[in-house]
Amino acid sequence: xxxxxxILETQNLNIYYGNFLAVKDVNFxxxxxxxxxxxxxxxxxxxxxxxxFNRMNELVPSARSEGKILFNGEDIYDPSIDPxxxxxxxxxxFQKPNPFPKSIYENIAWGLKINGFRGxxxxxxxxxxxxxxxxxxxDEVKDKLDQSGLSLSGGQQQRLCIARAxxxxxxxxxxxxxxxALDPIATLKIxxxxxxxKENYTIVIVTHxxxxxxxxxxxxxxxxxxxxxxxSGTVIEFDRTDLIFTRPKDKRxxxxxxxxxx
Amino acid sequence: xxxxxxxxxxxxIQDEILxxxxxxxxxxxxxxxxxxxxxxxxxxxxxxQDQVINEKRFAIENAIITLMATQQPMARxxxxxxxxxxxxTELERMxxxxxxxxxxxxxxxxxEVVIPIQEIEKMAEIAVSMLHRAxxxxxxxxxxxxxxxxxxxxxxxxxxxxxxRKIIEAMIANPNLIDHTNLMxxxxxxxxxxxxxxxxxxxxxxxxxxxxxxxxxxMDEDDANV
Numbered sequence: 038x039x040x041x042x043x044i045l046e047t048q049n050l051n052i053y054y055g056n057f058l059a060v061k062d063v064n065f066x067x068x069x070x071x072x073x074x075x076x077x078x079x080x081x082x083x084x085x086x087x088x089x090f091n092r093m094n095e096l097v098p099s100a101r102s103e104g105k106i107l108f109n110g111e112d113i114y115d116p117s118i119d120p121x122x123x124x125x126x127x128x129x130x131f132q133k134p135n136p137f138p139k140s141i142y143e144n145i146a147w148g149l150k151i152n153g154f155r156g157x158x159x160x161x162x163x164x165x166x167x168x169x170x171x172x173x174x175x176d177e178v179k180d181k182l183d184q185s186g187l188s189l190s191g192g193q194q195q196r197l198c199i200a201r202a203x204x205x206x207x208x209x210x211x212x213x214x215x216x217x218a219l220d221p222i223a224t225l226k227i228x229x230x231x232x233x234x235k236e237n238y239t240i241v242i243v244t245h246x247x248x249x250x251x252x253x254x255x256x257x258x259x260x261x262x263x264x265x266x267x268x269s270g271t272v273i274e275f276d277r278t279d280l281i282f283t284r285p286k287d288k289r290x291x292x293x294x295x296x297x298x299x
Numbered sequence: 300x301x302x303x304x305x306x307x308x309x310x311x312i313q314d315e316i317l318x319x320x321x322x323x324x325x326x327x328x329x330x331x332x333x334x335x336x337x338x339x340x341x342x343x344x345x346x347x348q349d350q351v352i353n354e355k356r357f358a359i360e361n362a363i364i365t366l367m368a369t370q371q372p373m374a375r376x377x378x379x380x381x382x383x384x385x386x387x388t389e390l391e392r393m394x395x396x397x398x399x400x401x402x403x404x405x406x407x408x409x410x411e412v413v414i415p416i417q418e419i420e421k422m423a424e425i426a427v428s429m430l431h432r433a434x435x436x437x438x439x440x441x442x443x444x445x446x447x448x449x450x451x452x453x454x455x456x457x458x459x460x461x462x463x464r465k466i467i468e469a470m471i472a473n474p475n476l477i478d479h480t481n482l483m484x485x486x487x488x489x490x491x492x493x494x495x496x497x498x499x500x501x502x503x504x505x506x507x508x509x510x511x512x513x514x515x516x517x518m519d520e521d522d523a524n525v
Binding site: 296297 | 305371510
């Protein structure tokens, strides 16, 4: 594998919940500093696959996985790897904005502190400002940093969560339907932000909204349930986004993106 | 199967394109008829019909844009709609060729002129037949038919060359008729270009069906053999 080109790679990845094989035999590579979208119908394992990338699935007691996920060439499921460190380097933003019930400032500063920040107050101020600027939120909140994060609008809260994620300088940001609870304007702001963020980060986004995947991503993975008896989700097609949305190779992808699925 | 609205609206636009196509076919055959019979009255009817063709072209274009904006087509649907936009434009230009021939009819009036009518009628017949089948292939997304039709353009080119020689010989034989006889070069040029544009429709058919964009016989706008 070309480590410079690909930041994440799954090899024969299977994910089980108990005996149920939820995600089957996934092999695909995530390009560094690109936005990769995972699309597919409900229940096909998109979020399960996304959560595998930073070992969030193992917080579900019955979940287990087989195969490998290489992050910069290293298997993140290797026993020697600390899952907390994996989650620091591969951050996550969720569907529903979930700021801490603390001030805007503390939402950012807290993550830094628990990740070992030991500098001065002014250094901390700088890092908070940097993160909020990076999430295109600074100008809107700079005069009310002591107000609760929950006082912000939905779109602002989501950008606060993105600021919180980037404050600890991860390499990858996983986003699970980050704009599905937002209005169209807030959605476009998040999408613009994603394009800025990819200069410094790699983004993997799960979305139900195909137009969003088409607008924002560079690569698209199409997932679908396959198999006769036990239906498991797998990646049926992976390609450049422009090709997936103009001339997909797999008939099932074609049917899904043209709305003829189901 | 979902997307009934989208499919119904696509079918409606396809029907309109077929209607536009038959208007262009009719205009082309009428223009040649007007030339053969030196019928300036029919030529004026073709001018009027060209207005209708132009309006219909814009109406179809608007319908496609509206459908794109409201239904957000993807993949095959998206390719089909962009191809419809192209084909729509090609048909309008073909209509202009018919109008151009009608214009020649009014310009020569009852004046003396040499008209290689056999070749011209044959060119029009083949070109219109190619257009008719190309539109059929387009609507049914039949790329193998679309790939075959442009080969027939060779016959049109051959007739063009025959007519071209006759016209030049007539000019040499009768220099005082050059003004009018020269207009016959326009006529055969228009018919030759019309057949070339059928190839463009066939290329869009292949794109719509397969996603592949390429020139079928390598002939482009500048290769017209005048």
